Amino acid sequence: MMKSKIFILFFLLCPIYYTLLNAQKSKINNDSLSTYSYSALEEKFYNLKESNKIEKSISVAQYYLIKAKEEKNNNHIAEGxxxxxxxQPFKRSLQYIDSLVLFEKYLPKKDYPTRIYLLKGRIYYDYDKEKLALNNFITALKYAKEKDNKRHIAIAExxxxxxxxxxxxxxxxxxxLQYYYYNGDFLSDSEHEHVRLNLASTLLDINNLEPAVKLIHEGLKNTSEKKDIERYNKYLLFLGLYNLKSKHCKLAINNLNKCKAYFLKKSDNLNSSYALLYLGQSHAQLQEREKAVEYFLKIDSIVQKTHTTFPELKEVxxxxxEYYKSKNDKEKQLYYIERFLTIYKDLDSKFRYISRELPRRYDAPKLLQEKENIINEIERKRTTSYVIAGILLLGMSILIPLYFRSKKAEKRNRKIAQELIRSVNDKAVLNKDNSQEDDSPGSITVQQEDITGKTSNIIPDYVVQNILKELAIFEDKENYLKKGVTLSNLAKKIKTNSKYLSEIINKHKGKxxxxxxxxxxxxxxxxRLARDKKFRSYKIPFIAEELGYNNEQAFTLAFKKKTGTPLTTYLKEIEKAENKQIKRSISDN
Structure with missing residues (x-):
């Protein structure tokens, strides 16, 4: 079990994304700082802090706070x-953050009070007070979710x-960590780097070595000992752990000795302890027990001075x-048993609290929220299914009657078409019996009509008789099939005027x-369609043209209007009738 070695730094807790400036060339003084804006001072402060120039960074922070107080700028006083x-020492660090409460009403609502709880949580976490850290992070998460602040939600989680x-x-x-590493687009490059460090550490904890070492090498490639010495050494620490777990103990020792010197010099107690732990474990694997114990005793010395504990102490x-037992040194054996019991009690207390409170206050609410989301999703799907079912029922209530009406209309259309075919056949039989067949299959015999009383007195009778005779010729010769036939040009052709022709057609033809x-x-x-198979085989646009129509649509509309059935239905029924006739002929033979 390994407590996280890397802390999300100030970057995650400040509203401004900080970019690192170049190393400072001159000593900081109030005169030089007077030309800086607040944002420039913030950049300078965090640059110096990251470069481990603590005294200079504190000078910038003090000037920043003085400037903000002189200008009575509450927002920047809080930032100071x-x-x-x-x-700062633990208590003073907390006092500074507690001071933010006095200015909370002046601070951005989207960031406060969430930020206060995040900062306090980090302080408690850094000083090995996991219980208080958890309480503050849970509270911060609650406020972050209320304000829908993705950044603060990420930090807390x-x-x-x-x-x-x-x-x-x-x-x-x-x-x-994987989620925020791959989906934390709102994190800056530096913040993203910190997530990578922690993810590499956690993957090593679960022995997922290949993805872990890939992240480590990427991190080492993106940084350098000169550019960011602290981050560089943390990657070396994890590389040492990777080599230890991969049984490359000498490589591990080489990595760990380099970063151990840095962490001890910086008084980074936790990372120093981990470097010593991995060195001790590397020597233990090499069966160098004295060397291993030497490193483990250095860890105990740090724990006694700083009270910094971590779960792996249960292995130390x-x-x-066991080493002093093998040496038969009862005094030291008893001493370290007592040390172990004290440490174990402290670790167990923290472990039990975190083990109990994390599921109750974080995992359970999260599961309940997921449960509620699932229930809502099911309800939405159920509502959607009801709506769809309603639409389908409505559609069916409309479509089913339409379907039956369509089938009824289709049946009626077929019947009309069959009657048309029958009338054509009956007419053909009648003409054959009367020996009055026309050479043209499409001719229609025009009967002479009694014109008495059917035309106005204005048109002379001889004119009426002449026009009717010409119309009979027009019909007999099938001149109506020609394109462009109009009332005007037909009147000219039969040597009358349009008015007379129109009146006589209206009176004698009824239309x-x-x-x-x-x-x-x-x-x-x-x-012709019923009697001429070749003509029927033509495409409809050609048939329409043959009949004098300008286009297919005009022909099919005229056919439907005159007969009451679509042209396609008529053609299908002709084919069916012919097929029946062929089958009947075959069976008769």
């Missing part, structure tokens, strides 16, 4: 307290992941106790000229 709380790692839930911690003391022309053409089509 945030800057000053770094690199990342720290809670570290606490999960602390109690051995490494897989859960890795899942959260049993090894030391206007357009209807008269259409009826002649459709009657012709009915007969």
């Amino acid at each position: 307290y945030v800057m000053l709380h770094y690199n 990342i720290y809670i992941a570290y606490l999960n790692n602390y109690i051995g839930k490494h897989a859960e911690a890795a899942k959260v 003391y049993p090894y030391v106790i 206007n000229f357009a209807a008269y022309l259409n009826e002649l053409r459709i009657d012709y089509a009915i007969n």
